Amino acid sequence: xxxxxxxxxxxxxxxxxxxxxxxxxxxxxxxxxxxxxxxxxxxxxxxxxxxxxxxxxxxxxxxxxxxxxxxxxxxxxxxxxxxxxxxxxxxxxxxxxxxxxxxxxxxxxxxxxxxxxxxxxxxxxxxxxxxxxxxxxxxxxxxxxxxxxxxxxxxxxxxxxxxxxxxx
Numbered sequence: 804x805x806x807x808x809x810x811x812x813x814x815x816x817x818x819x820x821x822x823x824x825x826x827x828x829x830x831x832x833x834x835x836x837x838x839x840x841x842x843x844x845x846x847x848x849x850x851x852x853x854x855x856x857x858x859x860x861x862x863x864x865x866x867x868x869x870x871x872x873x874x875x876x877x878x879x880x881x882x883x884x885x886x887x888x889x890x891x892x893x894x895x896x897x898x899x900x901x902x903x904x905x906x907x908x909x910x911x912x913x914x915x916x917x918x919x920x921x922x923x924x925x926x927x928x929x930x931x932x933x934x935x936x937x938x939x940x941x942x943x944x945x946x947x948x949x950x951x952x953x954x955x956x957x958x959x960x961x962x963x964x965x966x967x968x969x970x971x
Contacts, residue, residue: 824960828968838952845945848938851881856905857912857943858950859891864916867954868964876967907934908943915947 828835846854855878862871875888890897894909901909907930914927931940962968 827956827960838949838956841945842949842953845942845949847942849942849946852878852883853905853908853943854946855881855883856887856891856901857908857946859888860894860909860912861916861947861950862954863892864913865951865954865958867957869957869962869966870950870954872964873967904934907931911943912947915944916951 855874858874859871859878862874878888879885887900890900891909894901894906898906910927911923911931914921914923931943935943956962
């Protein structure tokens with residue numbers, strides 16, 4: 804790999820604007836539908852407020868403005884308070900805003916989203932397992948996996964925050 808050319812390409816891209824990216828839903832419809840299926844199955848039976856908190860936290864950690872915008876709006880529409888929305892980013896310092904169950908989900912969300920840093924510590928898993936029945940815990944874990952997948956799709960395809968493209 805020639806780093807000089809790579810650097811020049813990066814500078815050229817910065818000077819001319821972003822590179823056009825694929826429309827993932829159109830280009831890989833089976834994969835896209837499979838991720839939608841995972842997301843829908845994970846949500847089933849979970850408290851909608853908990854679902855949004857998990858999605859907001861993972862999107863914060865992943866730096867996904869597209870998903871963060873979408874899920875904070877969804878949370879507001881579902882009746883979530885502005886105070887709690889503002890505290891998700893600093894939830895460890897604002898535990899009084901969240902139930903023990905929500906805190907356990909946020910601990911697990913942090914660990915799974917940052918899995919490359921230290922794996923998923925036994926303490927994070929144990930805290931979540933103490934708050935959720937086994938099937939509910941599996942759905943929480945699946946939801947964390949789904950939002951991390953959505954974040955990566957949005958970031959890799961350069962989705963623009965504020966342009967919620969969900970269909971139907």
